[in-house]
Amino acid sequence: MDPNKVDEASDKMSDDGEIASVMGFSGFGKKARTFDLEAIFEHTRRTAIERSQLVLDERQKDDQMHEEGESSQSVKSSVHAPRDKAAAATSRKQESESRSDSDSDSDSELIGPPLPPQHTAQDDDDEDGPLTRASGSTAQTDEEDDDDDDGEAQDDDDDNPVKKIPDTHEITLQHGTKTVSALALDPSGARLVTGGYDYDVRFWDFAGMDQAVQAFRSLQPCECHQITSLQYSITGDVILVVSGNAQAKVLNRDGFNVMECVKGDQYIVDMAKTKGHTAMLNSGCWHPKTKEEFMTCSNDGTVRTWDLTSEKKHKSVFKPRSFQGKKVVPTCCTYSRDGKLIAAGCQDGTIQIWDRNLSVHTKFHCRQAHIPGSDTSCIAFSYDGRTLASRGGDDTLKMWDIRNFRKPVNVATGLSNNFxxxxxxxxxxxxxxxxxxxxxxxxxxxxxxxxxxxxxxxxYEIEVTNASVVRCLWHPKLNQIMVGTGNGLAKVYYDPVKSHRGAKLCVVKSQRKERQAETLTQDYIITPHALPMFREARQRSTRKQLEKDRLDPKKSHKPEPPVSGPGRGGRVAAHGGTLSSFIVKNIALDKTDDSNPRQAILRHAQEASDNPYWVAPAYKQTQPVPLFAEDSEEDEEAEKEPEWKKRKI
Incomplete structure (x- = not known):
């Protein structure tokens, strides 16, 4: 070891000792335990060898006892064939030696505790019979074949698109009683919007609904106009509402108005010179890439694009034309998946496609896509952008390749279409x-x-209900199918395994029970600094107060008993439900003869003069004595003369 390192370590230890003495404790915690790994390995090796030697000795004893028993039997049975006996003993001895050698080799390699009994039994089985091993191998191959078959079946299921249709479960949303003519799901799949012929737009929140599946908001954004189309933008924050009027609306997620398109001048011949549509709208959709742009088509013969930031004027105008160059009404419109193409299906059976940046001439034009006069109800681009599907009013469904747009790739007929x-x-x-x-x-x-x-x-086919299927929408993120029907229902089809969120969130929630909370019958005002004589007694329990209020007829709103007799206080008797019936009945019961109205009035003259009630008491102190003119003789003679002799003045 380097002496410099030894000196540094000793200096460090001395410094640690000085610091410990200064701070008042003996050391910096417990020292780590040190292990001698070589000694541990040596002890383990010796223990393993001893155990292996004991096992080997036991096996040798068993073999010797077995050999002695066989030799005694052979001596008793026959004395002949000593060579065979010697050969058998020699072979047996060689086998035992080889077995002991192999056991000793395996035991010498064994380190640690012996193997558990199931492993030893498995080893013995392997030694006993090769047939067992062979049968195990065949069983293993059979299992592998089964696994291969399962994998092939799973691959077939993956290749079969029918297996991916989520139709095992369904929920029904009651929009109303009339046709559900519009459906829209936001990109995340959290909210569904439905619109119908009853002018209503209903908002459904899957995460907020329970098994009762009730809409959380209902409104009529376009007053008394049927809803034609609904669609969320690509960000999901606004909704395009297209109705039977000439002005499309944009609502936010809560249903409040964000924008309303301007209406054009219907007296201008060139529709490109007006700022908006002049006739009812047929369809509309958002741009798949630009969140502020959307498109509408109308009976005025134009397809217009709009910008959400400028509501005073459209962005661009596309005018479909027939083969003779006349105006044609577009019934449906859509963007391509990349947003570069604009397609419109027209009333004369044509499908016209423009480049989004070139609004004059069409890029693709099929003049006999459907029967003229049948309204093409829908056109949709595939996700790869090369195929276009069109649903015609002539009960057909056609698929087109836009690279060869002259004739359809496939046609399906017999699909009735009344919408x-x-x-x-x-x-x-x-x-x-x-x-x-x-x-x-x-x-x-x-x-x-x-x-x-x-x-x-x-x-594949799904029978939805005993009414027409108008709208269908397959959401790619939820993997759920939304359907709007002609009897006011909106159905959601899903699969618990293949679908995600959406309808699965609300079907697991039980219906909420309405609980009536006990409330105080009157507000209790706390006045901590008031005198005791002005303080109100604090209510200890609301139950007693509710019982007292129940006895009070005014607080409990006790219904008044029926009136007996002619009626009082503006209320009529029980025999007449209305005032008119009461009056009619009283007139029928009145037996007085009112044929002479003068006598009927003079009947009350004596009582009125004796007991004046209305006018006379007010002027009793100031009213002078009435003086009436006396009848003269001329008047009496005039009265006696016949009527035809009276002088006319």
Missing amino acids: TMTDCCFSPDDKLLVTGTSVKREQGNGKLVFFDRTSFQNV
Whole structure:
């Protein structure tokens, strides 16, 4: 060891001793225990050798006893074949020696306590029979084959998109009694918004609802206009509301108005010169990348984009045109997934697609996508952006490749469509295409139909209710399907294993019981510095006070008993429910003859003159004595003359 290091260590120890003596204690805590590892290893090795030697001696004794027994039996049985006996003894001896050598080798390598009994039994079984080992290997191979089969089955389930449809459970939200024509889920999947033909927009919060599934807010943002479309922005903080009027609205998450689009001048011929729409709206949607931009289409023949920050004027105008160059009404519109293309389905059966930055000429145009005159209810882009699906009013569902837009890739027919807003959408894995079917009242059930994207075969159906399926929405984050029907219901389909949050949050909460809390019947005013004579007695219990108030007819609002007789205090008797019936009954019971009204009035003249009540008492002290003119003779003669002889003045 280096002497310099020894000196430094000794100096350090001396310094520690001086510091300890100055501070008044003997040391800086307990010293760490030191272990001699070499001694521990040596002790363990010797113990293992001794145990191994004891085991070896016991085995040798057992072998010797076994050999002696066999030799005695062989001597008794036969005396012949000494060579065979010697050979057998020699072979037996060699086997025992080899076994003992192997045991000694294994025992010499054994360090530590002996193996537990199950391992020794397993080793003996391995030594006893190779057939057992072979059968174990075959069993192991069988298990591996089973695992491979399970893995292949799991792979098949993963490849089969039908297995991923979340339809094992459902909840029903009662929006109203009329058609649910709009559905929207925010990007996180926490809130659902429904709109319908009853002008209402209802807000549903999955995390705040219980099993009663009641909406926490209901409002009519567009007064008496049917709601056509609802959609959350990409950030989920505002909602676009498109209704039957010409002005779209933007609401925040709580339903308060954020923006209202301006209305255009309906007397201007060129719709590009007006600041907004001049006819009812048909559809609308948000830009998938820009959170301030949204788009609307209207019966005025235009598709307009808007900016949330400027509500006085639209951002750009797209005007669909027919083959003859005439104005065409767009019935639905959407953005592509990257937001670079704008597509619109029109009333004449065409699908027109523009570049977002070039609003004059179309980039893709299919003139015979659907039957002319049938309103195309929905167009939707796939998640990869190369495929477009269109739901036509001619009871068809078509899929298009925008790289070859002249003819559809696949067509499905026989899907009845009675609404101008029937949806179609792609599954989150882009392998299925979903749409709803319409039915007439009391003539079947509306269905949710699933088509495979590659083969375009009907692979699955869900019967929703005995009404048309208008709206459908498959949320990619929740993996839940929302459906709006024609009888005012909004259904949510989910799977407890494959779905996440959403409807799973509210179905596990039990309904809250309304508890009536006991309240004080009157406020108790605390006056700590008032004199004892002015202090109010503190109420010890509300139950006694409630019992006293129950006996008070005014505080307990005791109903008044029925009136007996003609009535009093403005109330009528029990025989007449209304004042008119009371009057009619009294007139019918009145037996006086009022055929001569003068006699009916003079009946009360004597009583009025004897006991004046209304006018005379007020002027009793100041009223002079009345003087009436006496009848003259001329007047008497005039009265005696016949009527036809009287002089006309």
